[in-house]
Amino acid sequence: MTKCPRTLLEIFVALKTGLPDLLRRSSNNVPSSDLAEIFHNLKCCNLACRSILPVDDCECKVCTQRSGFCSACMCLVCSKxxxxxxxxxxxxxxxCIHWCHTDCGLLGSHIRNGPCSGTPGSTEIQFHCVACNHPSEMYGFVKDVFMTxxxxxxxxxxxxxxxxxxxxxxxxxxLKGQRLYAMANQMLLKLEVKANLxxxxNVISGFFSESEANISNNPSITPPKEPSRNIAEGSNGATSPIKALTWLPSSSSDRVSHRENTGTISLLDYSQLGRQTKDAEMQIRPEKKPDDELESLVRFKQAEAKMYQERADSAxxxxxxxxxxxxAKNVQVEEYYASRIAKLQLSxxxxxxxxxxxxxxxxxxxxLQYFNK
Incomplete structure (x- = not known):
């Protein structure tokens, strides 16, 4: 392949990889030897990567079975x-540090609820790797991305x-994932009405910071089911689970801390805290009616159909x-060979x-010799 004319080599590589932009981007800064290695699946076809395959001599089932797959930059599901x-x-x-598109992971159910390693019997959203089947926790990943x-x-x-x-x-x-979902939904609503960016x-950063602080202080915090019991525990000096709820107004938390210091709680504060706790639970755990579930399923299927249609249009x-x-390349090749043939014919x-x-x-x-004689 290295002896092949560069124009033909570029056409072969573009047709094999299915990347029309490759010809335009490889015209100047990609050596012909790299194009030949890409054609033989020895290097990544991503011109910004061009890693030697398999990356780091990976022996996972994806890198060994999928020819031309690059674990450094390609999706485990769609290989794009x-x-x-x-x-x-x-x-x-x-x-294993392999990557996957979020949409591909959701469609393939690779992002789903799984058992939480730290707390037996509880679940959390995890990404189950296609290559090694290792579950990776998603909350911490999302938090790191947003905080950074x-x-x-x-x-x-x-x-x-x-x-x-x-x-x-x-x-x-x-609860942690549901609170994050509710926070994202509320922030989207605020951005739709052109709220201050x-x-x-600041709200998002505060949410993750407060969540991290609550987890570090009391990892076993759960949402209160009986407000009276939680308030009684707070009056005895223990940490009240109500503090773990992000959506409680600041005034109510101030009242709780004040009552904890004085050791007395009035009936009015009790009823107000009970209502606020129930409101917080309703925001964290919204009830889903059958109609809402059906409508959600329809929207999901419509979004899925739209995504597949977009992929088909893109293809x-x-x-x-x-x-x-x-x-265009065929015309260039014909002109090139026509000029070469013309030069040969001229010579x-x-x-x-x-x-x-x-x-x-x-x-x-x-x-002249004949006439001179």
Whole structure:
């Protein structure tokens, strides 16, 4: 392949990889040797990566069975890649460091509820790796992404990331995931009405910071079912589970701390806290009616159909682009070979003219010698 003309090599690689942009991007800065290795699946076809395959001599079932797969930049499900980074649109395995599109993971049920390793009998949203079957916890991953990058995001990017969070934790059965889902939903509603971006970012950062503090202080915190028992525990000096609820107004928490210090709670405060606790539980655990579940299923199927339609349209556009590129390259090849043939024919014509001229000179000399005699 290295001896093949570069134009033909580019066409072969583009047709094999199905990447119409590869021809345009590889015109200057990609050596022909790299293109040949990409054609033989020895290097990653992502020109920004070009890692030697398999990456780090990985022996997982995906890297060994899927020819041309690059674990450094490709999705475990669809084997496609992009330049996205610092996003919840990709999820990774914290054991083998392989990556997957969030949408691909959700469609394949690779992102689902799984048993929590720290607390027996409880569940959490996990990404179950296609390559090694290792479950990776999603809450911590999402928290790290937001705590690291949220301050640099524009409103449009933040909306997209919050939508990813909603899709990831839509089926969450644990309190932590449900609270995150509710927070993402509320922030999306605020962004829809053009709320101040910095305020939304501060709320999100505060949510994750408070959640981390609550978990570190009391990892066994659960939502209160009996307000009277929780308040009684607070009056005895123990940490009240009501503090773990993010959605309680600050005034109520101030009242609770004040009553804990004085050791007395009035009946009015009791009833108010009971109502607020129930409201918080309703926000954290919204009841789903059968009609709502059916409507949610219909919306999910519509979104799934829309995604497949978009993929089909994208594939059709890529095929049309490849066809146009192939036609253009074919024209270039024909012009190239036509010019080469014309040059060869010109040199042959020059050679014939030279021979004819020499023959003419010989005849003229013979003619002169004949008349001189």
């Amino acid at each position: 890649f992009d330049n996205a980074s610092n996003t919840c649109g990709w999820v990774g395995c914290d054991l 990058c949220v301050k640099d995001w524009e409103a449009e990017t933040l909306v997209k990331e919050l939508q990813y969070v909603k899709r990831i934790f839509a089926s969450s059965k644990d 910095s305020e939304v970012i 059709r556009r890529e095929a049309e682009g490849l066809k146009r590129i192939a036609v 042959e014509a020059e050679e014939r003219r030279r021979k004819k001229y020499e023959e003419l000179q010989v005849i003229e000399r013979a003619h």
